[in-house]
Amino acid sequence: GAVVSQHPSRVICKSGTSVKIECRSLDFQATTMFWYRQFPKQSLMLMATSNEGSKATYEQGVEKDKFLINHASLTLSTLTVTSAHPEDSSFYICSAPGTGGGQPQHFGDGTRLSIL
Amino acid sequence: GDSVTQMEGPVTLSEEAFLTINCTYTATGYPSLFWYVQYPGEGLQLLLKATKADDKGSNKGFEATYRKETTSFHLEKGSVQVSDSAVYFCALSDRGSGSRLTFGEGTQLTVNP
Numbered sequence: 001g002a003v004v005s006q007h008p009s010r011v012i013c014k015s016g017t018s019v020k021i022e023c024r025s026l027d028f029q030a031t032t033m034f035w036y037r038q039f040p041k042q043s044l045m046l047m048a049t050s051n052e053g054s055k056a057t058y059e060q061g062v063e064k065d066k067f068l069i070n071h072a073s074l075t076l077s078t079l080t081v082t083s084a085h086p087e088d089s090s091f092y093i094c095s096a097p098g099t100g101g102g103q104p105q106h107f108g109d110g111t112r113l114s115i116l
Numbered sequence: 117g118d119s120v121t122q123m124e125g126p127v128t129l130s131e132e133a134f135l136t137i138n139c140t141y142t143a144t145g146y147p148s149l150f151w152y153v154q155y156p157g158e159g160l161q162l163l164l165k166a167t168k169a170d171d172k173g174s175n176k177g178f179e180a181t182y183r184k185e186t187t188s189f190h191l192e193k194g195s196v197q198v199s200d201s202a203v204y205f206c207a208l209s210d211r212g213s214g215s216r217l218t219f220g221e222g223t224q225l226t227v228n229p
Contacts, residue, residue, distance in 0.1 A: 006159070034216060043205065043219045044160075093159050097215035104150055105209075105217060109159040 003027065004096050006108025014116055015086060021079045021111045023094030029074035030096035034105065035067075038091040047092075050077040084115045118143045122206050122220035129196055129227050137191040137223045139180075139206035147208040149173075149182055149189040150217070154203045163191075163204070196227045 005024045013019060023033055031052045036044040048069050049057040056069035066088075068080040081088050091112055095105040123138040141147065148167045152160040164173030169184035178193045189206060206220040 032215070041222075041224070043221045044217075046216060049216065095160075095217075104162045104165055105215060107152075107160040110157075112157070 003106040004094065004108045006094050006111055008111060009109060010112045010114075012114045012116065013084065016083055017115075019081045019084055019113060021081075021092055021094070021113075023077045023079070023096070023108050025075045025096045025106075028096075030077075031074060032097060033071065033077040034095045034097075035069065035077075035079050036093045036095070038093060038110075040091075044093060047079075050079075052077075081113065084113070086115045089113055089115045118147070118208060118210050118218045120206050120208055120218055120220035122204075122223050125222070126224035126226060129225070131198055131227055131229050132195045133227075135191070135193040135196045135200075135225070137204055137206075137225070139189045139191065139220055141187050141189065141206075141208050143187075143208055143210050145210045147210045149180070150207045150209070151178070151180055151189070151191050152205045152207060152219075154205065154222075156202075160205065196225075198227045198229050201225055201227045 003026050007022045011019050033050040035047045037047050038044045046059050047062045050069045050071040052071040058064050071077045091110050093110040095107045097105050119142045121140050150165045151163040153163045154160050164175040166173040166182035172181045180189050180191045203222045203224050205222045207217045209217050
């Protein structure tokens with residue numbers, strides 16, 4: 001079964017709307033979660049690292065005020081796309097690292113965001 | 117910095133054909149290597165992994181061997197099926213990076229009956 005739950009799976013909304021995406025770790029605690037963005041037919045680009053109890057670490061070129069990340073608990077991280085515009089339309093995926101060295105990350109099923 | 121390079125796609129094969137998807141990497145440390153698969157409209161699923169040189173990861177008929185001397189982790193399958201059609205991503209995790217993954221570009225595989 002899924003170990004990381006991401007919700008919603010699909011969002012269609014008007015330009016200017018803010019959209020919140022949730023990422024939950026199931027049955028384990030995640031002090032760190034990662035948020036990726038994937039453009040059509042392209043690879044995943046790391047946007048930011050979400051840290052429980054502290055500020056997120058953003059990758060170069062990612063707007064902090066545009067993509068708000070909150071790691072409210074050891075099992076929940078949220079990504080809010082503020083005042084979304086059509087260019088923000090993309091596939092957003094979260095992940096949480098497995099425990100132990102060299103362990104793979106567990107990915108959510110992704111959120112397809114479409115801004116009209 | 118770390119990087120992963122995959123062979124360009126898309127790749128189209130007939131059922132039961134042999135598959136190779138090349139992957140090479142550069143890393144400053146001793147990374148763990150992964151292959152992830154993404155089916156249409158879904159997130160990523162771990163296909164296989166290797167954590168040290170000469171390790172062979174295998175799953176569902178797919179194999180990849182961690183080759184430190186050639187910095188490669190090529191994915192192979194002896195006989196592909198239609199259900200293998202998906203996008204395949206090679207990735208690495210440097211132990212000093214806190215588990216963050218660096219992905220290759222992805223390779224679209226289509227298997228025709």
